[in-house]
Amino acid sequence: MTDTVFIIVSAAALTYATRFGGHAVLSRFRTLHPRVDAALNAVPAAVLTTLIAPAAAQGGPAELASLALMAALSTRVSMLTAFLIAAAMLVGARQMGF
Amino acid sequence: MSESARRAEIIDGLKASFPVVVSSAPFGMLFGALAVKNGLTIGESVAMSATVYAGASQMVGIELFGKSIAPWLVVLSIFAVNFRHVLYSASVGRRLAQWPALARWAGFFFLVDPQYAEAERRGEQGLPVSPAWYFAMAAPIYVFWFIDTWIGATFGALIKDPHGLGLDFLLPLYFLGMVMGFRQRPLWLPIVAASGVASVVAWHVVGSPWHVSIGALAGVALAALLAPDPGRPFA
Numbered sequence: 001m002t003d004t005v006f007i008i009v010s011a012a013a014l015t016y017a018t019r020f021g022g023h024a025v026l027s028r029f030r031t032l033h034p035r036v037d038a039a040l041n042a043v044p045a046a047v048l049t050t051l052i053a054p055a056a057a058q059g060g061p062a063e064l065a066s067l068a069l070m071a072a073l074s075t076r077v078s079m080l081t082a083f084l085i086a087a088a089m090l091v092g093a094r095q096m097g098f
Numbered sequence: 099m100s101e102s103a104r105r106a107e108i109i110d111g112l113k114a115s116f117p118v119v120v121s122s123a124p125f126g127m128l129f130g131a132l133a134v135k136n137g138l139t140i141g142e143s144v145a146m147s148a149t150v151y152a153g154a155s156q157m158v159g160i161e162l163f164g165k166s167i168a169p170w171l172v173v174l175s176i177f178a179v180n181f182r183h184v185l186y187s188a189s190v191g192r193r194l195a196q197w198p199a200l201a202r203w204a205g206f207f208f209l210v211d212p213q214y215a216e217a218e219r220r221g222e223q224g225l226p227v228s229p230a231w232y233f234a235m236a237a238p239i240y241v242f243w244f245i246d247t248w249i250g251a252t253f254g255a256l257i258k259d260p261h262g263l264g265l266d267f268l269l270p271l272y273f274l275g276m277v278m279g280f281r282q283r284p285l286w287l288p289i290v291a292a293s294g295v296a297s298v299v300a301w302h303v304v305g306s307p308w309h310v311s312i313g314a315l316a317g318v319a320l321a322a323l324l325a326p327d328p329g330r331p332f333a
Contacts, residue, residue: 003169004142010169011159011176012149018183019206023191038325039318040189042289044218045280046317047182048211048273049290050297050310051154055270057298063267070271074278080117086271087121090264 062093104230110220111234118212118235119242121272124265125153126246131254133160133247140251147247151240152210155179158307179307182314186214193217193227201229208236215276222283285321293317 001009026032032040056067066086073082126147133143138160150156155176162172186209194202213236221227260266280286297313304312 004138004163007159007163007169007172007176008142008146008149010173011146011155012151014173014177015150015152015155015180015183016207018177018180019187019209020203022184022187022189023194023202023206024187026188026191027195034327035322035325038284039322040185040192041283042285042318042321043185043189043314044215045277045283045286045289046293046321047185047310047314048215048277049293049317050313051211051273052270052277053294053297053313054301054306054309055267057301059267063270066267066271067274070274071278074275075281079275079279083117083121083272083275087264087268090267090271091262094262094264 060098062090062098065093065098066090104228107226107228107231108234110225111231111236112238114216114220115235115238117272118239121268122153122212122239122243123246124260124263124268125157126243127250127254127257128260128265129153129156129160130247130250130252131257132157132250133163134251134254136160136163138163138251140248143251144244144248147244150176151207151243152176152180152183153243154307154310175307179310181311183209185314185318186211190214190217190221190227193221194232197229201233205229205232205236208233208240210239211273212276213239215279219276219279285324288324289317289321292320 052067056064059067066089069089070082070086073085076082077085129147130140130143133146133156134140138146146156146159150159158179159172159176162175187206190209191206194205197205213232216235217227217232220231225231257263257265277290293313293316296316297309300312301309
């Protein structure tokens with residue numbers, strides 16, 4: 001087995017294990033402690049924020065303005081509409097040199 | 099389930115996949131281009147996208163692959179980036195618990211960030227998170243992911259101005275939309291603030307990809323700490 005094949009096969013197996021494992025462990029418990037339940041409900045916002053924050057912290061005017069626009073629009077229009085407008089603004093601002 | 103209800107769920111799923119297919123396309127292509135540049139064949143690049151199927155971790159893996167680091171360390175780094183999926187699995191698994199076992203096992207394979215977030219959001223709106231909806235959303239994202247990888251691997255050298263096209267910043271924008279979608283949940287703002295600050299600090303101090311796990315842990319721990327304790331009701 002080449003190194004590349006080893007990396008791909010092991011990474012695929014371990015990644016599936018992470019996606020299956022959380023449920024496999026949790027489904028053994030009949031009831032959830034309220035703190036565990038609160039922690040699980042916090043997961044999406046907590047994790048997704050970490051995928052944004054460093055990029056935002058390094059962002060210039062174009063990036064920050066598009067994030068602000070996305071945040072403002074997503075409370076008013078659909079996710080897809082907000083995304084297309086914010087992305088267009090980002091590309092426009094970058095093309096103009098911001 | 100009636101045929102028309104099932105059809106509506108499939109259409110909902112396909113609709114939910116569309117922004118993901120668009121916003122992840124640049125990353126699939128970028129991954130393909132970088133993979134070939136770092137020594138993978140086109141076939142290996144596509145195989146990695148089709149089997150690992152986790153964009154950020156594939157990027158990290160390919161980045162390390164180009165630096166002749168020990169293979170097991172590359173695998174460990176990919177695992178570190180994907181560790182957040184344990185939380186996704188535990189969280190969304192509550193909605194998949196009634197599925198037939200085979201569908202559930204298959205479903206977890208497709209549990210990428212946007213799939214997870216949309217499933218949570220749909221469940222929160224009181225809509226059924228059924229296999230029909232779930233796989234209708236998952237299939238286009240999955241198929242386009244390795245088509246995009248193939249395109250990037252084959253034609254990657256042709257993109258002249260990825261920055262001007264905003265390619266590096268589309269996913270943060272998309273993820274912000276998802277985060278906003280959860281703003282009705284309890285303690286949303288403190289959680290977002292804690293995770294945001296912790297991830298930026300960790301990004302500077304420890305480095306990528308650890309900032310994801312550390313930042314997420316900060317927000318999740320805060321939520322657990324602030325959760326009302328049923329043993330001590332408010333006076």
